[in-house]
Amino acid sequence: MSTYSITIDGKVFVVEVRDASSSPAQVVVNGVAKSVAFSEQAQAAAPAAPVAAVAAPAQPAPQPAAPATPASAAGGTKVTAPMPGKILSVTVKVGEAVKEGATVCTLEAMKMEMPISAAASGTVLAIHVHPGDSVAYDDPLISIG
């Protein structure tokens, strides 16, 4: 289970995503359980976070303030954690064009600051981690499409 704090138009939503790998997924928004259907938006340069869209249906044109997106919400190629560790920095932005092999973030593990490189060339569709996050082996970090 992952918990996200998402601010939309100044209002904070605490979103717990129980199992983001299935659709519809069960999420809890500010303590209220909701069912959310995800769809792939591989072509979109910067997809709006679908969780936020459901969490605040009345808000016009919701924009995610927090860049972290549940992994399954974005299509494309996923850059995953090669080992458990801590994210030190994210060096790309959603919508940015990246080349295969370019550094997209830095992972600290076993006292080593390892540059994590893009698994494919394309556009950054989503960023699933923040600096300071702990990640497990194979956790998705960035989606590139």
Add this chain to the structure above:
Amino acid sequence: MAEDNLRYLNHMLNEAKQGGGEDAIARQHEKGKQTARERLTKLLDANSFQELHALVTHHATDFGLADKTPLGDGVVTGWGTIGGRLVYVFAQDFTVMGGSLGAAHAAKIIKVQELALKTGSPLIGINDSGGARIQEGIQSLGGYAGIFLNNTLASGVIPQISVIMGPCAGGAVYSPALTDFVFMVEGTSNMFITGPQVVKAVTQEDVTFDQLGGAAVHTGKSGVAHFIAANEDECLAQVRKLVGYLPSNNLEDAPLVAVKEENTPDGAALNSLVPPSANEPYDMLKVIDLIVDKGSFFEVQKAIAGNILVGFARLDGTVVGIVANQPAVKAGALDIDASVKAARFVRFCDAFNIPLVTLVDVPGFMPGVAQEHGGIIRQGAKLIYAYCEATIPKLTVITRKAYGGAYIVMSSKEIRGDLNVAWPSAEIAVMGPEGAVNIIYRDQIDKSADPAALKAQLISEYQERFASPYMAASYGAIDAVIEPSQTRAVLINGLRMLVNKRESNPAKKHGTMPL
């Protein structure tokens, strides 16, 4: 009469050469595969192949087999040369009864195994077989058993190489598994105990042949195979290359090759290769390339456990086995896959008199629940065991981190390293500065008015005193601290110094390695 005799002989030999006939050969080619004989032609030196038992047939009669007695019984065996050196070969012929293994087929393989063992030359098997010939029942099972037995008896006596160029399923997988090196071809080779249909029936898992036991899976995940090639020709070229690094048997040395002046690397760049920050990774492959004869590093098991690099290389023409931590992958930590990969390689080198050069930059064993539950204790012990029991010349270069248990494992002086040197960037200690200070000075730091400042100061003191090669040098735990650019010269000198090394282990039947 003499003419008739010759005509009949030629007729028989031609028939044997045709394998399963034109249609079957065409089907084989359509799959991107070659026939057994085509493969042997490419594997061996031109015109060097001498066939054995071309006229063998099976003598089974059940299930209509009596009418179907192809000459050679689905496997081509014999000997030839690679780079002028004798090797024995068998190549299963999928065009003949699906390359299925019956008693006669197995007897041919067993015969060539015995010859290889008796005469002390490598054996290369090309596998392309549907499996046991069911019509022959227990006879074919007995055939596999005989092959496995010979694989085991020959283990550590002659190099054994398996090349998978088609299906290799069921019991058949265990002959390659018992050999030293397994090659696979992408897209056309598979290895599994039971195929996708049985998997589906038993565990309800949907899986394709390739996902279950293709070349990528076995080189990258299971560790069953060592080399992957895009096609058969590339694969056979890899086999030829590997053979060039191997001695013919356990009593010989690997072939020496004269090094041309232009193949001597310029090691000057080594002086600035290790980054100033201990937290910054660098590519150990570059270090290897700047030490060994140019282009001579031939990596083994490249696709798995990238945190440790193993492979053969030449130092002034002498074949050495390289084992090197790779700080650019998983910080170079020793995990289960890395330990097992390196342990197996070290044991191969020890069995075949190939000196070992170990390049050390290791932060420790990999922490984690998955690692502990996966048996990192037991698996890591394999690497310690392998290094401890090895009696070949062992040379070690510590480039940076050598911490704790991982320091001991990586061919340390204390486990009979013959020549252990360190670069000035080496940090040889029980653990990294931060961890050590946290433990030793926990109370003082907690009670301090400015814990952060005190900690920083203690870390820097620790670093100065312990995170260097000089403490280890003062105890003789390393033999020398050297300028990185001199590494090649030091190692070549060391190899010459150790050329007559004699060391043996206590007499025993065999050890009890923690498998």
